[in-house]
Each structure stands twice: as structure tokens, then as C-alpha cells.
Amino acid sequence: MLVILAWLTMLLVTLVYAVFYSPDKHDSDIYQQFNVEYIDDTSNVLTIDQVKLLPSTVFEQDKQKVHTPDSMDFSMWYKISTVSNLGYLEPFSVSVDNPTLDIIHFYAINDGQVRFEKVLGDLNTSEYAIDHVSPKVSLFGGMSGATDIFIRIKSNGSTATPVLIESVTDSQYRTSAQLILLGALFGIGMIMVIYNYFMYRGAGDPSCLIYIGYISSVTLAISMMNGFIFFWLPEAMAIQANANLLMPMHFLTLGFAMRFAYTFVRIEDIYPKLKLWGQQFSNINFTFAFIALFYNEGTIFPLYMIILSVNYLYIFVLVSLVYKSKLIWVHYYLMSWVPLLAGTYLTVSSFNGTLSYNFLTRNGSLLGVIFEICLMAVALLDRFRATQVEREYRLNHDLATGLPNQVLLESAIKKVGAGRKPVYLMVFDIPQAKDLIPALGVESANLFFKQLFINIEAYVSTIKETYIFAKDSSGQKYHIVRIDESRFAVMFVGDLEAEELEQNVSAIQNAVSNIINLNGVTMSVSSVAGVACYPDDTREPERLLSTTIQALISGRKSNKKWARFDEQRNIDIQQRFRLAADLQNAIEQGDLELYHQPQIDMVNNKVYGSELLLRWFHPQEGFVDPSLVIDIAEETGVIHQLTEWVIEKGFEQHSKLCKLELRANVSINISGKDFNDNGLVAHILTTAARYNISHETVTFEVTESATADDPEQAKSVLTQLYNQGFKIAIDDFGTGYSSLDYLSQLPFHELKIDRCFMNIDVSERNRTITEVTLSLAKRLGVNAVAEGIENERVAELLTSFGCPIGQGYLYSKPKPFIEHMRWLQDIYKSNRNLELNKPPVG
Known part of the structure; x- marks a missing residue:
């Protein structure tokens, strides 16, 4: 910003010169010493030999009428002679203050002979780059009354052409001031390119990149129009650029300006359709930037003016919509248009004669662009600040309620x-x-x-x-x-x-x-x-x-x-977290075990099957309670992985028993959290197919309370398993909170009566509950399994009630797979029908 301030200081000095030392071209004392006449020869091109013979009556007086060509492609002659027959003997300069002209040909005629000749213009080479910024000839010895200066001008697409006659010193001052302006534009433009690049890197705002495109194109366009391009490009390249790229750069500048406008003010937050229109307009500008490469300036310029009017109309609508915004950067953006439009008006008016021509009006558009860029720098900086404030707000606040969020909480706690x-x-x-x-x-x-x-x-x-x-x-x-x-x-x-x-x-x-x-x-x-x-x-x-x-x-x-x-409770929680990490490793390393507890057909005194029970012997903690293992797995989200391991290992062991002709049913417990696993059913089916497991030999047990968390999802999963031929058992029946009405909607094959009711030998109440439950199961057409049978009296009562299946320590404690397999083999050897003469005690 300090560099920009330095440039602006130089601009102020230049403006002081412009206001106090650059009078209207007709008001200068030197200009009054000369007659300036012109003739338009666009329709009938004249040579120097022809034009020098023309009488003064065919020429127009420049002091009375500013030349405004009827066509963008024009040709004309200026004739300059002294008012006095004695001539003008002081040094002076004659400048054609329009550097966009293609050909500028100076002739000095004395006694009908060409005594001096100089060719300038965009399409001609020159020894000095300054000749393209300020095309002029200087006569340090003055001019006699018998000498006339003729200036041939030919161009395509330029405006009227002011001819300045001034002292050599004033001409040098004006040229220096012109270079200061152009250098300021170029310098500020490059600074803003770098500035916006780092703004983009810091904020990630795409409007910064678009503005880089705008600054680059407008700087290049003005450099071409004012001949400054010859200072930083080789002459041959600069001539080609002026010949072919001037109008494409105008369209390109307009395209970037349009795109920057709707992006910068974020119009999509107010009117999304207006952004779409802006995109279309900018795309049209970019398209014509390409098309203009193949047409001359005079041909394409009228179309440019039409498109410019449409784009300005869009900008006007855009400005009217954001005018009432309280955002400071929006106001800076709107303010930046004021010097740009005012400067353009000054320049255009000075060239067509509406306003008097002087240094200030001649460079109005250039000054307008410089101040527009500077104001936009302030707007971009303020918007960057506002974006940072907004980003900080979003970082520290809940957007739905406007309350501070966790980030601000943690900062406050630290403070x-x-x-x-x-x-x-x-x-x-x-x-x-x-x-x-x-x-x-x-x-x-x-x-x-x-x-x-x-x-x-x-x-x-x-x-x-x-x-x-x-x-x-x-x-x-x-x-x-x-x-x-x-x-x-x-x-x-x-x-x-x-x-x-x-x-x-x-x-x-x-x-x-x-x-x-x-x-x-x-x-x-x-x-x-x-x-x-x-x-x-x-x-x-x-x-x-x-x-x-x-x-x-x-x-x-x-x-x-x-x-x-509570610190002690925290220690317990920390232990659970440690166990959770160890459980994850135990599953991955296969350090868990499955125990089998037999289930007995109490009617026929045969082995019906076994329930798989999880066992974990921790290296440091020793035996970990299975209910704690399940709690930890459910709390930490490991339950899906644990269930998949149980199914994999259980089906593997069940397959081995089937291959040994020790065919029996196997029961596997499912957690309520497993119903949220979308891949559970697929895993069960693929694993059963891999081990060639008959679906009807597998029972999945689920507690009443597990189905209550998400009844619809539980019903969906259980129905899928039921339809695939697997058996479903309601575990711990009578201890959950599900209604009988809900249970009636679930597909199931078994009701498992919880062990808490198995003191029927001493509790009349539990004996009644058990008997009613067995009667209910019979009426529903499903099996009943009594858990926790520990003495023969309970077994006898259950048999008398018609209980079909029982399990408990009376028959066998849970055993590791190898021991369970040997237990089955021993029974198989004693009696091929697997009939039990008396309940075996494990």
C-alpha cells in the first residue's frame, strides 16, 4: 500500500501540472501565432504534391470546428502556417496527441519543396519509444513565414485528432507527465496483480484471480492505446499487438469486468439468476475477444459499443441491487465506478469537441482507471478483512443459533x-x-x-x-x-x-x-x-x-x-477404554474363544444343540465378564466386528461337528446394535455358504430389549433371516420391556425363559410364570428353552410342564470347542442314538 501511495503522490504532482500548466489547446499563446487547417481526404486520397497546391478555401479552420471523422476508417491532412509573414522564430513543437493513429506523416514545405519529413504512428518503426507515446516534431529554429507544415494522418478506429502547438519546454513537460501517468498505471497494475495473487493464496477468493485478469487486460489495452507498450515490448511485437490486439483486449477487459462484478458482490446470494446472466454476458465478451482477432478495429468497434451498452445496463442493475448494502467493501466497489465513468466521459468529450481539450480531459479515462484500481484495492482489502471476520465468526459460532461454539469454549477455558x-x-x-x-x-x-x-x-x-x-x-x-x-x-x-x-x-x-x-x-x-x-x-x-x-x-x-x-468412576471408564483397545486387538489376533453350552431335548433325553458363549481371557486382567465385553463393544462401535467374528468362528466349528456326524443345532447371540449393520445378513449368508451350513440348524438369539431400540429395523433383519430358513429365538423372555403385541409381529421359533425364573422348586410365583410361558409358547407353536437348570427337581417340574428344551449346569457347564466335541463323541460312543440315560453332569 505504501508503494501505491507513492504512485498517487506522483499523480497529484502530475495533476497540479495538468490543471495549472496545461491550458486548452486553443488558449495557448503559441497556438495563437499559427493557422491550423484540415481537410478530410478519406474518399479521395491526396498526395503531398496535390495537397500543397490546394487553396486555403478548401480547408476547415481547426479553431472553429473540431475534426470528427464520419467513418472509423479515415484519412486527413492538417496544414499549419504562421499568422505573421515574418514567421515564428522561437523553438516550438507540433504534436499529434493521439498515439492510436496508424500513420502520422510530417512534412515541412518551403518554396514548394519538401525540406523535412518524419513518419510516425502505430504501424511504423521509430528510433525512440517516446515517439509512440507523444508523436511530434520539434523545430528548434522556429519556422519562417514561407514554410508550411503538412501532417498526413491515416487510421482505422481512432477518434478525433487534436493537434498541439506549444513550446518545446511545455511539450517536454507534457510528455513527462504523460509518461508518469502511464508508468503509474503500469506500476500500480503490476502491484495489484501481485497483491491480488497473495490475497487469493490467503483467502482462496476466486474474484481475486478474476481481478488479476481485469487489471492485466486493462493495463495492456491502455498501454497499447497510449503507445506505452513500446517501452516494454520489442518494437516489432508492439506494432503487431497494436495492429491486431487492441479490440480483442477491449472485449477481454469487458469480460473480466463483468465476471468480477457479479463475483465480487456475491450476487448469487441475492439473485442467483443474475449471476447466470452475468456469466452469459462475460462469455459473450470472451467470444468476441476471439472473433475480433480477425476483423479490423473500424469494423468491430460499433459492435463493441452495443455490447458495452448492454454490459453497462447489467452493471447498473447490479449496482442498484447492492446499493443499500451496509457492507463497506460494496460501497468502495460502487465508488470505484465513479472515477472510471467520469474519466471516460471526460476523454470522449474532449476528443469529440463537447469539452475543451487539455491534459486533464485528454487523460480522464487513464486517470479514472488508476483511481478505480486504487479504490478497488481498498475494497478488496476491506472484503478480505470482512471475509476473515466472517471466517472467524463461522469458526467460533454455531451458525444455526449464533451461539459461541466449542472452539470458543476451549479458548475461554484456557483463558x-x-x-x-x-x-x-x-x-x-x-x-x-x-x-x-x-x-x-x-x-x-x-x-x-x-x-x-x-x-x-x-x-x-x-x-x-x-x-x-x-x-x-x-x-x-x-x-x-x-x-x-x-x-x-x-x-x-x-x-x-x-x-x-x-x-x-x-x-x-x-x-x-x-x-x-x-x-x-x-x-x-x-x-x-x-x-x-x-x-x-x-x-x-x-x-x-x-x-x-x-x-x-x-x-x-x-x-x-x-x-x-468422580475420580474413581473415571478410573473405571479409563479401564473400559483400555479394554476396548485391547478387545479390538483380540478380535484381529483371534485371541477370543467360543464356549459351547449344550441344550438338551428334555422330552427325548437327547442333545438338541448348543449355545455359543463368548470368552475372553485378558493377558493382564484375566477373565473378563462377557456382559462387560459386550457393553464395551457396543459403546465403542466394535460390536459389528465382534459379531462377524463370532459368526465366522461359530460356523467354522459347527461345520466341523457336522462333518464328524455330530449333527446338532447351534445358537448364536446377536446384539441390538447389530441391527444397524447393513451388511449383517449378507455376511451370515456368505459365511454359511462357505462352510456349507444348513440354515435350519442355526438359531440366532436376540433379547427383547435389543429389539426395542429400533423396532422396525429389528423386524426387518429378523424377517430376512427367518425367510432364509434360520431359526429366531427371543432370549431372556419376561425380563425385557417389549409388549406382547410387538412380539406378536416378530418372526421367531423359540422363547428362552430367563434363568431368574428357574427357582421354581421354591418359588410358587416363578413356577406359575414359567408354566404360563410354556403354555403360551405351545399355543404359539414355537419351542421353549429353559435356561439356568441346576438341579433335578427343577428339571422334573419343567418336564411335567411340557418344557421341550433345557440348558444349565445340571447338564453341562460351557466348554471350549475341543472339550465340547469330545463330550459329544463320548455320548455318541455310549449310545449311537445319543440318548441320555441320565442327565450328564459337566
Whole structure:
């Protein structure tokens, strides 16, 4: 920006010259000493020998009428003579102040003879590059009254051509000022290219790249129009560029300007269709930039003016739509059009005679582009700042509710933790939150949560110890952090008694449960909470949030629906996490075992089959309770992998028994979490096919409570297995929470009576429940399996009730596969029909 300021300082100096030392061309003292006449010979080209013989009456007076060609492709002659017969004996310069002309031919005629000749113009070579910026001849010895200067001008596509007569010193000043302007444009343009490139690298905003295209094309176009291109390109290349690329660069500049306009103001956020129109217009400009390569300037220029008008109309509509925006960078963008349009008007008006010609009006468009680029630099910088603010806001806030988020929470914990006061963090979880979004829709759910947090804010803002996480521009304070869609947090700084702490938690939970009216429907939700304190519960502020989450997990199981962090409970949780990691490795390494507990046909006294039971002997912890293994697997998401391992290993062992003619049924337990595994049924079918397992010899056991989490999904999976010929057993029947009506909708072959009812030898109540359950199973046409049979009296009672299948320690404890296989082989050897003379005791 300092470099741009330096350039602007130079521009101000140049403008001072332009205003105070560059009068109208007709007002200069030297100009008054000469007669300037012209004749248009576009339709009848004249030679120097012809034009020097023409009488003055055929020429137009330049002081009375500015030459405005009727055609873009024109040819004309200027004749310059002194007013006095004595001539003008001081040094002076004659300039043709239009560097876009193709041919400029100077002649000095004395006594009818050509005494001096100089050829300039875009299509001619010159020893000095400055001749292309300011085409002129300087007569240091003045000019006699008998000498006339003729200037032949021929071009395609240029505007009117001012001829300047001034002192050599003034001419040099004007040329220097012209170079300063062009150098300023080129320098600022290159700086802005670099500036926008790094802006793009920093912000990733595509409008920066588009603006680079605009700056490059407009700088190149103006450099070509003003002859500055000869300073930084070889002359041959510069001549070719002027001859073929001027109009293509105009279309290219217009295309980039259009694309930048709708991209920069982000019009798609207001009117998406307007962006599509802008894309079409810019594509049309780019297309004509290519087409213009094959046509001369005069032919394509009228079409350019039409397209320019359409593009300006689009820009006008765009500006009118964003005019009322409160964004500062939008205002800078709109302001940048003012110098551009004003400068273009000045230049065009000065060339066609509407305004008097001077240095300022002649370079109006150039100055307008420079100031437009500078203003746009400020706009880009402000938008970059606004983008960074917006990005920081998005990083630190929940977009749905505007509340601070977890990033801001962790930053606040770190900041407050550096102090000496205790910090209490409360994290609340709303169990129903995840169901609200699909049930209400995103928009309605967001409205619900906004009202919910307003209710909570109304309470917590009254407690002086409540921490303020953020303030907005209107002074609104935020005491709540939304961690995710179901969790939010509140923080208190200072000492709190246990009673105060409990009151605060209870009050916030009451605020959560307040009834909310949404679109005429009243709703209410509940919450569970966890509380932790720094430094009492953790010595590291960074661990306060995770410590509070651990308390929240405990709060879910608490009758109070909240819990304070407990170190011993945390140790247990950490042990569970360690076991979870070890369980993952045990599954992958095959360090788990399957035990078989026989199931007995109590009617025929035969082996009916066996239930597969998981066993894990941890290297350090020893035997791990199977229920704990399942809990850990379900909590950590390993349950799918564990179930697949059990099915794989169980089918492998079942296959071996079948090959040994030890055919029996095998029962495999399925977790309720397995119903969410879309590949479960496919895995069962492919594994059964690989081991050549008969589907009717496999029973899948599922508990009542497992089916209650997602009844429809459970029903779908069980129905698929049922239809494939597998047997389904309802495990632990009578201990779950499913209704008989729901169970009646599930396909199943067996009811397994839980072991808690197997004290029927001493409990009349359980004896009645068992008898009724067996009668129910018989009426439903399904088998019943009694678990936990431990003495002969219970077995006798079950037999009398008509129980078909039993299992328990009376018959056998669970055995490793090899021992179970030998047990079966021993029975097979003693009696080929596998009849049991008496219940075997394992």
C-alpha cells in the first residue's frame, strides 16, 4: 500500500501540472501565432504534391470546428502556417496527441519543396519509444513565414485528432507527465496483480484471480492505446499487438469486468439468476475477444459499443441491487465506478469537441482507471478483512443459533484457567435433539433451538458468576456455548457451594424443559448434565471439557439426570477404554474363544444343540465378564466386528461337528446394535455358504430389549433371516420391556425363559410364570428353552410342564470347542442314538 501511495503522490504532482500548466489547446499563446487547417481526404486520397497546391478555401479552420471523422476508417491532412509573414522564430513543437493513429506523416514545405519529413504512428518503426507515446516534431529554429507544415494522418478506429502547438519546454513537460501517468498505471497494475495473487493464496477468493485478469487486460489495452507498450515490448511485437490486439483486449477487459462484478458482490446470494446472466454476458465478451482477432478495429468497434451498452445496463442493475448494502467493501466497489465513468466521459468529450481539450480531459479515462484500481484495492482489502471476520465468526459460532461454539469454549477455558479462581463447567445433553431435526425439518428445528436457548439465557444471565463467552456489535452477551446439535455448556467462575451448584444445574434443566410453542404446536425436551471443576477435578484446563463429558456419561445413568465428576468412576471408564483397545486387538489376533453350552431335548433325553458363549481371557486382567465385553463393544462401535467374528468362528466349528456326524443345532447371540449393520445378513449368508451350513440348524438369539431400540429395523433383519430358513429365538423372555403385541409381529421359533425364573422348586410365583410361558409358547407353536437348570427337581417340574428344551449346569457347564466335541463323541460312543440315560453332569 505504501508503494501505491507513492504512485498517487506522483499523480497529484502530475495533476497540479495538468490543471495549472496545461491550458486548452486553443488558449495557448503559441497556438495563437499559427493557422491550423484540415481537410478530410478519406474518399479521395491526396498526395503531398496535390495537397500543397490546394487553396486555403478548401480547408476547415481547426479553431472553429473540431475534426470528427464520419467513418472509423479515415484519412486527413492538417496544414499549419504562421499568422505573421515574418514567421515564428522561437523553438516550438507540433504534436499529434493521439498515439492510436496508424500513420502520422510530417512534412515541412518551403518554396514548394519538401525540406523535412518524419513518419510516425502505430504501424511504423521509430528510433525512440517516446515517439509512440507523444508523436511530434520539434523545430528548434522556429519556422519562417514561407514554410508550411503538412501532417498526413491515416487510421482505422481512432477518434478525433487534436493537434498541439506549444513550446518545446511545455511539450517536454507534457510528455513527462504523460509518461508518469502511464508508468503509474503500469506500476500500480503490476502491484495489484501481485497483491491480488497473495490475497487469493490467503483467502482462496476466486474474484481475486478474476481481478488479476481485469487489471492485466486493462493495463495492456491502455498501454497499447497510449503507445506505452513500446517501452516494454520489442518494437516489432508492439506494432503487431497494436495492429491486431487492441479490440480483442477491449472485449477481454469487458469480460473480466463483468465476471468480477457479479463475483465480487456475491450476487448469487441475492439473485442467483443474475449471476447466470452475468456469466452469459462475460462469455459473450470472451467470444468476441476471439472473433475480433480477425476483423479490423473500424469494423468491430460499433459492435463493441452495443455490447458495452448492454454490459453497462447489467452493471447498473447490479449496482442498484447492492446499493443499500451496509457492507463497506460494496460501497468502495460502487465508488470505484465513479472515477472510471467520469474519466471516460471526460476523454470522449474532449476528443469529440463537447469539452475543451487539455491534459486533464485528454487523460480522464487513464486517470479514472488508476483511481478505480486504487479504490478497488481498498475494497478488496476491506472484503478480505470482512471475509476473515466472517471466517472467524463461522469458526467460533454455531451458525444455526449464533451461539459461541466449542472452539470458543476451549479458548475461554484456557483463558480463564490461567486465573486463580475455580472454574465450573456444566455440559448439558438433550437426548431428543437428534430426532427433532428430521422430525421438524432443519428450519423449524433451528427456530426451536433458538427459543430454547433464549429461555436458558434468561436464567443464566442473572447469575453473576456466569462467564460471558462473547458480545456482539449491539452489546448482546452470550453466556451459553453450543457444542453440537444436542449439547450445550455453561461456565461459572468463582467458588460455588455444593448446594448452589445443584440449584444451578436443576434450574437450567427446568429452563430446558419449559414448553415451547412452535407454529401452534407445544413441545418440551429434557436434559442430562455433567459438571467438573478446575482445579478440583483436573489440574489441566485443557482437560476440563473432556472431564465434564465423562461426568455427563455418568449423569445419563443417574436418577438425578446429572453427575459431578468422580475420580474413581473415571478410573473405571479409563479401564473400559483400555479394554476396548485391547478387545479390538483380540478380535484381529483371534485371541477370543467360543464356549459351547449344550441344550438338551428334555422330552427325548437327547442333545438338541448348543449355545455359543463368548470368552475372553485378558493377558493382564484375566477373565473378563462377557456382559462387560459386550457393553464395551457396543459403546465403542466394535460390536459389528465382534459379531462377524463370532459368526465366522461359530460356523467354522459347527461345520466341523457336522462333518464328524455330530449333527446338532447351534445358537448364536446377536446384539441390538447389530441391527444397524447393513451388511449383517449378507455376511451370515456368505459365511454359511462357505462352510456349507444348513440354515435350519442355526438359531440366532436376540433379547427383547435389543429389539426395542429400533423396532422396525429389528423386524426387518429378523424377517430376512427367518425367510432364509434360520431359526429366531427371543432370549431372556419376561425380563425385557417389549409388549406382547410387538412380539406378536416378530418372526421367531423359540422363547428362552430367563434363568431368574428357574427357582421354581421354591418359588410358587416363578413356577406359575414359567408354566404360563410354556403354555403360551405351545399355543404359539414355537419351542421353549429353559435356561439356568441346576438341579433335578427343577428339571422334573419343567418336564411335567411340557418344557421341550433345557440348558444349565445340571447338564453341562460351557466348554471350549475341543472339550465340547469330545463330550459329544463320548455320548455318541455310549449310545449311537445319543440318548441320555441320565442327565450328564459337566
